[in-house]
Amino acid sequence: MTTAAAPPQLAARARAVRTSPVREILALTARPEVISFAGGLPAPELIDADGIRRAYDQVLTDEPRRVLQYSTTEGDPDLRAAVAARLARRGLPTEPDHLLVTTGSQQALTLLAAALLEPGDAVVVEDPTYLAVLQCFGFAGARVFAAPTDDQGIIPDRLADLVARERPRLLYVVPTFQNPTGRTMAADRRRAVAEVAARQGLWIVEDDPYGELRYEGTAQPWIASYPAAADRTVLLGSFSKTMAPGMRLGWLRAPAALRRACVIAKQAADLHTSTVDQAAAARYLAEADLDAHLARMCAVYRERRDAMLDGLVGALPPGSSWNRPEGGMFVWARLPAGYDATALLPAVVAHDVAYVPGAPFFAGAPDPAALRLSFTTHAPARIAEGMARLARALGGQSATG
Incomplete structure (x- = not known):
């Protein structure tokens, strides 16, 4: 034997x-x-649940052959248009073609890691940071460095020293109502982070799953809105906290070349995000008052x-x-x-x-x-x-x- x-x-x-x-x-x-x-x-x-159910009923009644079929990797055009319009109303001019729909914003992190990181590359995160991003970068084989923080978030001067020393490929931040700390980075620090990235050659991944859940205070500008970082900032968003996490719908807004690389990575991962879920979300945004x-x-x-x-x-x-x-x-x-x-x-x-x-x-x-x-x-x-x-x-x- x-x-x-x-x-x-x-x-x-x-x-x-x-x-x-x-x-x-x-x-x-x-x-x-x-x-x-x-x-x-x-x-x-x-x-x-009632509004979401109506949205599913409507798209399955009106367009069953389309919403139950394969679709494009980039995402439902109506959903991308709705997201772009919401971003523009919140102060960040965005076109639908600037966006890629993802299966939750968690997938966006995986796509970015595939597009940007080689094993052994350095990345920087806030300390502490979102737990799943440590998993994501770990799977990519990256070396993860912790940027010093205080109760206002990343300390820009300390970040600049760390970036100069370790030469990371990207910085991952949750500037607004951060997970796990709940803290928010002030506008002057956001601008300083953008300038560090521009000066030292660094991608910024700006994750914003909680930004619309504000109870007091004044909204701060996205890092992506600062000219210094506009060509190197990827903004991530999600409907998990505002619509329903079970729909697993997120998106990324990125410069064209990186967005195209993420589209190819997504084709290799899952072809496209669920057609019917995207269509229902787009219909919900059109028919309901999300605000x-x-x-x-x-x-x-x-x-x-x-x-x-x-x-x-x-x-x-x-x-x-x-x-x-x-x-x-x-x-x-x-x-x-x-x-x-x-x-x-x-x-x-x-x-x-x-x-x-x-x-x-x-x-x-x-x-x-x-x-x-x-x-x-x-x-x-x-x-x-x-x-x-x-x-x-x-x-x-x-x-x-």
């Missing part, structure tokens, strides 16, 4: 890139009795943010700190020195409440005392109960966990 040889190992990148702690925590906290502040999930009751819907969402989310901020006073140990985001979905908190949010999580989940430890979001040295809490999913009374459970869970815990 011939002895079968073992199959080849997985690729090194597949062996090296870790799974998402957020997805693991979501699985751990799937029990209905758990009040989870872990996932960045839109409130399900605020999704306009009015967003105003209702923001009014509800503002109350929930305030309920969480009020509850944290008694929920976290004395000496803890947290921020007050002007929008988005997240509060970033820090326990007193000596506490470890990861080590404490099992005891917290045992009290049927959950958060996400902050450590996995860091590309540099992690802060073990940090944690992220999402306030959008639950009503204020449920948030208050969750804060009470968190207080009980942490009340008997020492600094060593």
Whole structure:
């Protein structure tokens, strides 16, 4: 009998890139009795299910042969026109042909990594940063460097030093209501980041999934709007937070040559994003009042943010700190020195409440005392109960966990 040889190992990148702690925590906290502040999930009751259903019904009734067929890689022309019009109204002149529709903005990151990065290339991210981008760049074989930040985001002078030293290909930022911290980068820093990119030769990937979820304060200009960075900034957007995450619809706005490279990468990945989902989204944007819907969402989310901020006073140990985001979905908190949010999580989940430890979001040295809490999913009374459970869970815990 011939002895079968073992199959080849997985690729090194597949062996090296870790799974998402957020997805693991979501699985751990799937029990209905758990009040989870872990996932960045839109409130399900605020999704306009009736309006979205009507949009699907209309396109399936009016154009079944088109919307159930293959379509172009670039995306539904009506959807791209609607996105371009919304961007223009918000201060960024955009034509439909400037856009590529993607299967969620997460796919846009994958396409950009395929188009821009060779194994071993350097990239820069905020520290901390969106967890999935670390996975994405890890799969691309990139070397990830953490740009120093403070409560206003990236520190431009420190960024300039890092870029000069490591010569990265791109910088990834979430300037508005950042994930995980909820902070917003001021206009002067955005301009400075654009100038660093222009001066030192750098692509900027500007991710904006939360920008329309503003509860107070003044909107800041996109980095893509500054002339210094207009030829080197890719703006990413998504309907996951404003329409429905299950539709998996995002888009990227990029200079022509890079956009064309992303189109080719997308052809290799999935040919095109779902035709019927794009058509339904375009019809929804034409028939419904998304701005009015967003105003209702923001009014509800503002109350929930305030309920969480009020509850944290008694929920976290004395000496803890947290921020007050002007929008988005997240509060970033820090326990007193000596506490470890990861080590404490099992005891917290045992009290049927959950958060996400902050450590996995860091590309540099992690802060073990940090944690992220999402306030959008639950009503204020449920948030208050969750804060009470968190207080009980942490009340008997020492600094060593």
